[in-house]
Amino acid sequence: MSSFVVVDGTVLVFEPMFGQRQVVLSEPAFISGHGEATINERRVCVMGDEKCVQWQAQYFIPGYAPGTGIVSVEALDGSQMAPCVTSGAPLILMGQRLIARFAPTVPATMNAPPYSPDPIAPSMGHGRFMPPQTLVSAG
Template identity: 85%
Template sequence: MSSPVVVDGTVVVFEPMFGQRQVVLSEPAGMSGSGEATIDQRRVCVVGDEKRVQCQAQYFIPGYAPGTGIVSVETLDGSQMAPCVTSGAPLILMGQKLVARFTPTVPAIMSSPPNSPDSMAPSMGHGCFLPQQTLVSVG
C-alpha cells in the first residue's frame, strides 16, 4: 500500500495521552522539510527532520495542578520511511503511528497535601502526520 510523502508544513498530530498525563499543545506542530526535492513547491521531509519537532505543551493529571513540558518525536514507525533510497536520506512517509515523547519542564503539583510534584521522568505517546499533499506516494 502506498503512502503520501511528507512535505514541509505537514502537521504532526499527537494523541493526548502520554501515560497518565493528558497533554495539550500550545500550538500546532509542523514538519520542516530539508530534502533536496520538492513536491508542489514544498521541500520533502527526510529522515532526521522529525528530530526538529518540539512543541510547548501543558499537561494535566487528575488531582494535580497543571504542569508544562515539551512534546517531541522520538522515533518513526518503519512504515514512515521510504523502503528504498538511491541517494541521500530516506523520505518520510505518512505511514502509521510515530512514537512521541513528553518531557516535563515544570511539574504538575498535587492539589492537596502533601502537595508533592509529579515525576520529571518523560512519558511516551503516539502521533501521526496529516497529509498535506497527495500527488506523490511511495510504497
C-alpha cells in the same frame, strides 16, 4: 503498501494521553522539510527532520495543578520510512503511528497536601502526520 510523502509544513497530530498525563500542545505542530526534492513547491521531509522539532505543551493529571513540558518525536515506525532512495536520506512517509515523547519541564503539583510534584520522568505517546499533499506516494 505505498503512503504519501511528508513535506515541509505537514501537521502532526498527537493522541492526548502520554501515560497518565493528558497533554495539550500550546500551538499547532508542523515539521520542516530539508530534502532536496520538492512537491508542490514544498521540500520533502527526510529521515532526521523528525528529530529537529519539538513543541511546548501543558499537561494535566486529575488532582494536580497543570504542568508544562516538551513534546518531541521519539521514533518513526517502519511504515513511515521509504524503503529505498536513489540519493540522499530516506524520505519520511505518512505511514501509521509515530512514537512521541513528553518530557515535563515544570511538573504538575498535587492540589492537596503534601503538594507533591509529578515525577519529571518522560512519558510516551503516539502521533501521526496529516497529509498536506496527496499527489506523490512511495513505499
